[in-house]
Amino acid sequence: MSNESPAQKLTTWAAGSDGAWVDLIRSRLGPLLLILSTPPAAILFWIVCTFEPFDGSLLPLLTAKGWRSVAAHFPSPSLAAAEMILVFVVLETALLQWLPGKDFFGPITPSGNRPRYKLNGIAAWLVTHGLFFGCSYGLGLFSAGVVWDRFGPMLITLVVFALVLCLLLYVKGRVWPTCEDRSVSGNFIWDYYWGVELHPELFGINLKQLINCRISMMGWSIIVCSFAAKQGELFGHVSNSMLVSVAITVVYLLKFFWWESGYFTSLDIMHDRFGYYICWGVLAWVPAVYALTAQYLVLRPYDMPAALAAAIFVVGLAAIYVNYAADEQRQRVRETGGNTTVWGRAPDLIHARYTTADASEHESLLLASGWWGLARHFHYVPEIALALAWSIPAGFEHFVPYFYLTFLILLLADRATRDDKRCRNKYGADWDEYCRRVPAKIIPGLY
């Protein structure tokens, strides 16, 4: 950002100034708008999916009746919801700490650190889902649709808790930082929104791994499973549209835990600091918006022709595979120092040099063939395709089940631009060489 010192830029590999107006929008107006608009929007979607006169449509928001319904149904935090969230957080913290798993060291940070992570995501997923369904169907402690029953109070509790947590993280970053990978611009709006620390820890626990992976992504999986169960409880059977949508989502999340080490080399972890954008996003926006198609479907069971359901499921799986294959290719090339094959041939590589804050020089491999030779961010295409596959089962009557898809397209377009800037700042002429060899940003030949 424009108000960071050159030294801070070096410790973040942030992009340079884009001009006064763009900087004003990016560092003050845009963040302020998002901080003010996304918390109520997160709740609004729940009301739209659940209550009259909406019936899953946003149009009643244009009427007084619609807004009276919003006021009447706006949830309050509840003790029961807070208890459920607390139990889940304690469980996931314990599983992360105590289930066996290898240590994984992330990429070198701008300050020269290597954060440590624990790879036991699949085991944690199995235990979490085993406990959830065992306690509901086996022991009868609660109904499997419990998340749907308490979703409003849970969402508002998460929204408020995450807002406060981001403030605590800001204070922690300023007075009690975990390491040197942090920066304070002096612009409170930006520092709250973007965060101060890159890899904050609490009692030795890596907060990004705990909150992004084990609370948010794990929670997303439990939420959609509970939504499917609720449809079964309400209507006596689970429609194939719900089954297909939830199955694609769950396979995608299982892939996420299988590939968790790859996530630690992604932008969320390597670049984005832990403030509102990431922390509030994963704690409140993910449950509210990422599970929206399944949420929409709970009260709208619809059985597609079996062949169509099967075709959508296969397309979803194929998109998950391509997205995984692209991520895996980049990771494997780096791990093997390029001594591997990509699509059956020796990889096309660029040896990209960069410098860390302690002035020491390093080198990374940039892959310019395989999926990474089609476009610099081609893996976003299957990411969008798989989200389309889990949205289509909701039909085309309303926009709400496609809100996540729309949001994702905007998010990934912005992300590709941000990543290009970050990499150009980090690698200089070597990144320019990659752009020369692979000119497309996301869609080969088009964009």
Ligand code: NDP
């Ligand atoms: P990427 O996987 O695109 O990683 C970006 C980093 O990879 C760059 O900063 C650079 O880091 C390195 N890199 C860039 N180009 C190359 C190359 N040619 N060869 C080798 N390394 C390269 O990060 P994302 O976080 O964007 O995506 C990770 C996954 O998460 C993807 O599958 C994506 O689809 C998914 N995703 C999902 C989102 C959602 O909300 N559903 C949102 C965002 C991502 P370095 O400094 O190491 O060189």
